[in-house]
Amino acid sequence: MYLIRHGKIKFEDNQRRYIGQLDLPLSLEGIQQAQCLETILKDIDIGKVYCSDLLRSQQTAQIIAGNKAIPVIVRKDLREIHMGNWEGRTFSHIVKEYPEEFKARGADIGYYRVAGGESFADCYKRVIDAFHEIMNSSSGTILLVGHAGVNRLLLCYVLGMPLANLFRMNQDYGSLNIIATRKSGWQVKLVNETTCRR
Numbered sequence: 001m002y003l004i005r006h007g008k009i010k011f012e013d014n015q016r017r018y019i020g021q022l023d024l025p026l027s028l029e030g031i032q033q034a035q036c037l038e039t040i041l042k043d044i045d046i047g048k049v050y051c052s053d054l055l056r057s058q059q060t061a062q063i064i065a066g067n068k069a070i071p072v073i074v075r076k077d078l079r080e081i082h083m084g085n086w087e088g089r090t091f092s093h094i095v096k097e098y099p100e101e102f103k104a105r106g107a108d109i110g111y112y113r114v115a116g117g118e119s120f121a122d123c124y125k126r127v128i129d130a131f132h133e134i135m136n137s138s139s140g141t142i143l144l145v146g147h148a149g150v151n152r153l154l155l156c157y158v159l160g161m162p163l164a165n166l167f168r169m170n171q172d173y174g175s176l177n178i179i180a181t182r183k184s185g186w187q188v189k190l191v192n193e194t195t196c197r198r
Contacts, residue, residue, distance in 0.1 A: 001135075001179045002041065002143045005151055006051075006060040007033035008173040016091045020083030020117070026059045033174030034063035036196035040176075046070055047140035052078035052147065060174075061145040070143075077130040080147035084117025110163025120163050124153045131157070135181075151177060158186035172197050 007030025009019065026034065041064060049072045051061035061072045086094055095102050105112040113119040127150050134142065146154065148171040155169055156162070158179055170192045171177075178190040 002044070002046070002141065003151055003154060003177040003179055004037060004060065004064070004143065004145045005148055005171045005173060005175045006054075006056040006145055007031060009056050018083040018086040018089055018091070018094070020081055020087045021054065021079055022088050023055050025055050030056070030060070030173060031063065033196045034060045037174060037176065038064045038066045040195065041143070042066070042068075045141055046143045048073060048138055049143045049145070050075060050078065050134055051145040052076070052080070052150070054079055054147070057145045057147065061143075064143065064145070075130055077126045078144070078146060078150060081120060081123040081149045082117040084114040086114050086117065109166060120149065120153065120166060123149060124157070124163065127153050128157050151175075154179070155188065155191065158188055 007026045009024045009030060010027035011017070011019075011024060037060075046068070047070070049061050049065050049070050051057040051072060051074055053074050053076045057078070058072070058074060065072050086098075101114070105114065109120065111119050111121050113122065131154060134144070149166075151171045152166050152169055153163075155177065156166060161168075172192060172194050174194070174196045176190060176193040176195075177188070180187045180189050
């Protein structure tokens with residue numbers, strides 16, 4: 001499985017925000033990252049491409065699929081974590097307006113649930129269920145265009161890492177990870193390759 005984070009997104013300012021399931025398009029830089037990935041992967045025999053139903057994931061997947069006539073399968077269960085009441089808000093706003101909640105989430109990153117949203121444990125359940133369905137119904141090489149949180153959860157799963165260690169791995173915009181299947185289980189061959197990051 002070639003596991004990719006979508007390209008950089010387009011938003012009005014450069015402040016750090018909780019994006020979650022906001023449906024934002026790729027920026028010009030994000031489109032260029034996806035085009036770069038398409039070039040890098042053009043000689044790989046990819047059987048199927050999966051992505052979430054969020055626009056940034058679909059756009060990246062469509063660009064990478066390019067002219068190969070590969071089916072792009074859109075799945076809602078591959079969406080990024082839902083950040084509830086924090087969706088779209090800046091980190092600085094949350095720290096100021098919800099200091100106790102911000103601190104509590106930091107202390108229990110895997111299981112804290114923002115009001116109206118998901119915990120990473122909630123997201124993990126649906127993403128890993130989707131991962132097993134995809135792997136059990138596919139053969140050959142698969143490409144999955146995910147999100148920062150989704151990809152980290154998949155990598156935690158295949159590496160047997162606890163959710164508390166989720167943020168020990170970077171997932172930059174347009175990054176590439178490779179997960180291989182072995183008789184003994186999964187093997188992570190590449191993490192957060194950022195050749196296409198500008």
